[in-house]
Amino acid sequence: MNKSEVISCTDMILNTFSSIEKEAFNKNTKFISVWKKVVTKINGCGQKLYEHSSLIEIKNGILLIEADHPGWIQLFQMNSKFIVKGISMYAPEMDVKSLAFRLKGSNALLHNVDYDEVMSKEKEIMRKKYENDEKIIQDTVRKVENECTLYELPPELLSKFESMKSSVLTKNENK
Structure with a gap:
């Protein structure tokens, strides 16, 4: 040197x-x-x-x-x-x-981070999660509706419920 x-x-x-x-x-x-x-x-x-x-x-x-x-x-x-x-x-x-x-x-x-790219990926993840949650909710509602139609109430029990319903509504209207 x-x-x-x-x-x-x-x-x-x-x-x-x-x-x-x-x-x-x-x-x-x-x-x-x-x-x-x-x-x-x-x-x-x-x-x-x-x-x-x-x-x-x-x-x-x-x-x-x-x-x-x-x-x-x-x-x-x-x-x-x-x-x-x-x-x-x-x-x-x-x-x-x-x-x-x-x-x-x-x-x-x-x-190394592209803000817009990260945001669009996060939005896509959230969209997929939302769609999956929505599907689960719809499936559950369908299942509950199907189960409810399988169990018909006897007519005498149904009339008791109707009578209770009308008595509750009548009492609220008089107040």
């Missing part, structure tokens, strides 16, 4: 950060401060939530948050509406619609 191949640390840092656009940097800095402002306002545990989490990425209106324990993720889920509303108030340009979570150490990312 000769001297021309050696790069100083300063040059390496300057080369790395020169590619970052100032506008994107400012936008990210604003979003991080909004994140801190919103999360720390959560009653009781906001500061701790902030300290035990980090922002990973945002895509298609979904903000991916990493937490270092499943308990923190649960607290985030319980406060997700508050967080989304707060971010929308302070940084509407970020267009955050929902939150997603991952446990620290996992490599889950949103960049």
Whole structure:
């Protein structure tokens, strides 16, 4: 290795950060401060939530948050509406619609997720479940109707029920 191949640390840092656009940097800095402002306002545990989490990425209106324990993720889920509303108030340009979570150490990312594709798959699953449930209900109704026609009531019992029905209706009408 000769001297021309050696790069100083300063040059390496300057080369790395020169590619970052100032506008994107400012936008990210604003979003991080909004994140801190919103999360720390959560009653009781906001500061701790902030300290035990980090922002990973945002895509298609979904903000991916990493937490270092499943308990923190649960607290985030319980406060997700508050967080989304707060971010929308302070940084509407970020267009955050929902939150997603991952446990620290996992490599889950949103960049491989197509929101519209996921939504259409979920809708299809729900449609199939609805159709299956509807079929079960219709089959049950048919079965009950068939069983009811198999058991005809004797005429004297039927007349007793009619008499009870008319006496109940008559009593309600007199009140």
